[in-house]
Amino acid sequence: MAILVFFLAHWVLSIFCQTFFLHRYSAHRMFRMSKGWERFFHFFTWFTQGSSYLQPRAYAILHRMHHAYSDTPKDPHSPRFFGTPFGMMWHTKGIYMDVLDRKVDPEPRFEGGYPEWQLLDVTLNNRYVAGVFAALYTLYYVHFATMPWQFLLLPIHFLMGPTQGAIVNWGGHKYGYRNFWNKDDSKNTLAFDLLTWGELFQNNHHTFGMAPNFAARSFEIDPTYQVMKLLQVAGVIDMQGAQVMRWSPEDKQAPDGLPAE
Numbered sequence: 001m002a003i004l005v006f007f008l009a010h011w012v013l014s015i016f017c018q019t020f021f022l023h024r025y026s027a028h029r030m031f032r033m034s035k036g037w038e039r040f041f042h043f044f045t046w047f048t049q050g051s052s053y054l055q056p057r058a059y060a061i062l063h064r065m066h067h068a069y070s071d072t073p074k075d076p077h078s079p080r081f082f083g084t085p086f087g088m089m090w091h092t093k094g095i096y097m098d099v100l101d102r103k104v105d106p107e108p109r110f111e112g113g114y115p116e117w118q119l120l121d122v123t124l125n126n127r128y129v130a131g132v133f134a135a136l137y138t139l140y141y142v143h144f145a146t147m148p149w150q151f152l153l154l155p156i157h158f159l160m161g162p163t164q165g166a167i168v169n170w171g172g173h174k175y176g177y178r179n180f181w182n183k184d185d186s187k188n189t190l191a192f193d194l195l196t197w198g199e200l201f202q203n204n205h206h207t208f209g210m211a212p213n214f215a216a217r218s219f220e221i222d223p224t225y226q227v228m229k230l231l232q233v234a235g236v237i238d239m240q241g242a243q244v245m246r247w248s249p250e251d252k253q254a255p256d257g258l259p260a261e
């Protein structure tokens, strides 16, 4: 039971921080918050992602590249060019590390507007700190595991960020349905996305890139947006003026002269 609670908490908090703080806030600036709350969520992301913390700057640059070059050779993670999610994520890791270590100059349009915190993003962002987090996860399992097979879950804790990234980037551009015709392979994988908290509405999101609600149709539910509505009421975030997702049955059709999917 203690293992299940820990696994679910780590999974949910890690993907929530990825979609809410890294994706919707750092990469897209879909809403505003005070510097104090920004620091709170930055720390919360570092703490909950732990051994596989993703730096907001590098995440934002890669993600903006993904939108600009979706499913073309310059996309950092398109399943179109790889046989397995592992191959794709290994390729993504190489680009991520080059951006993280400032070995490459990203296109200027992909830079700026993301939170930066030297202590968490650079000073404490290394293999030793990751090792401390991994040791703490292991100690928890040593103390609370009741069956040997539960230790098989440990690698997922070590690599929580890349695991969830692989599910979103692979599944969201390969499996599911489309609400909108667009030029890339993006799909909506689940209509009620509890697995990745809204990230698997890739087709909706690639069409309305600045809309905080990733759900477009009445049967779709984006859990993160439900939390964001509460944060808006509590005065933590400000989504005023944000883009609104609009869907009509014609959106599925390719424009005249272009091939349907």
Ligand SMILES: [Zn+2]
Pocket (backbone or CB within 6 Å): 066, 070, 172, 173, 186, 202, 206
């Ligand atoms: Zn995508």
Ligand SMILES: [Zn+2]
Pocket (backbone or CB within 6 Å): 023, 027, 028, 063, 067, 205, 209
């Ligand atoms: Zn995006």
